Amino acid sequence: MSRRPVIAGNWKMHNLQQEAMDLTNGIMQELRSEDKAALPEVVIAPTFTALYAANKALTDCGCGKVKLAAQNCYFETKGAFTGECSVEMLKDAGCEYIIIGHSERREYFGETDEMVNKKAKAILANGLIPIICCGESLEQREAGVTDYHIASQITKALRELSAEDVTKSIIAYEPIWAIGTGKTCDSIEANRVIAMIRNVVKGLYDANTSDAIRILYGGSVKPSTIKEQMAQSDIDGALVGGASLTADSFAQIVKGAM
Numbered sequence: 001m002s003r004r005p006v007i008a009g010n011w012k013m014h015n016l017q018q019e020a021m022d023l024t025n026g027i028m029q030e031l032r033s034e035d036k037a038a039l040p041e042v043v044i045a046p047t048f049t050a051l052y053a054a055n056k057a058l059t060d061c062g063c064g065k066v067k068l069a070a071q072n073c074y075f076e077t078k079g080a081f082t083g084e085c086s087v088e089m090l091k092d093a094g095c096e097y098i099i100i101g102h103s104e105r106r107e108y109f110g111e112t113d114e115m116v117n118k119k120a121k122a123i124l125a126n127g128l129i130p131i132i133c134c135g136e137s138l139e140q141r142e143a144g145v146t147d148y149h150i151a152s153q154i155t156k157a158l159r160e161l162s163a164e165d166v167t168k169s170i171i172a173y174e175p176i177w178a179i180g181t182g183k184t185c186d187s188i189e190a191n192r193v194i195a196m197i198r199n200v201v202k203g204l205y206d207a208n209t210s211d212a213i214r215i216l217y218g219g220s221v222k223p224s225t226i227k228e229q230m231a232q233s234d235i236d237g238a239l240v241g242g243a244s245l246t247a248d249s250f251a252q253i254v255k256g257a258m
């Protein structure tokens, strides 16, 4: 089964509107001579206030090579939820993907597996694609509970989703100790964990679903690491933080995944 690679840039809490526009234009400039059909699915995830600017740059360009994501959403449709954004609002802002369950949201904002599951359902019900993050802490890795923890996160995130919905979804395996630390997880080990996740999906659904779902690696991905990561059997792309903040390094990662 051939799965189309995905390279997604998580800008986190960076970039004012003009900076977001410049970075978006810079990425498209770097990718201008690449054949769209040969590119991976390229996704950028600006913060809420920069979605409009990034979307404007994408639509003005019109090349369709880069898609828009949000970094978070709320699962309710509307109402008295001060400070939150619904999936419909993010779709209206041009988003086609939404990152959920990022370890920073889990750690600093109390996002639970149950919330991740509700968000995944709301995203899929609106025709968008969830990028569902999972990953173990250093303590969990050292205690030997990595696989157990991740299998539990994935099982809870996918609860009551149909096989069709899971096929459309994207999972990002991001060991927390590798995020923003410069310490990339060894590619063979990242591939082993990702194959384990695929096996969990197979157990919950079937082989067609587990063969189809895209599973990314995230954690200090750089231009120098992407080729080896993409050479692994089960790694379908990358969720990139720091290295997605400059057009040159992000474009190099995109090209390294071709």
Ligand code: PEP
Pocket (backbone or CB within 6 Å): 010, 174, 178, 179, 180, 181, 182, 218, 219, 220, 221, 239, 240, 241, 242, 243
């Ligand atoms: C992330 O924030 O999802 C991430 C992987 O960050 P970094 O690439 O900076 O480790």
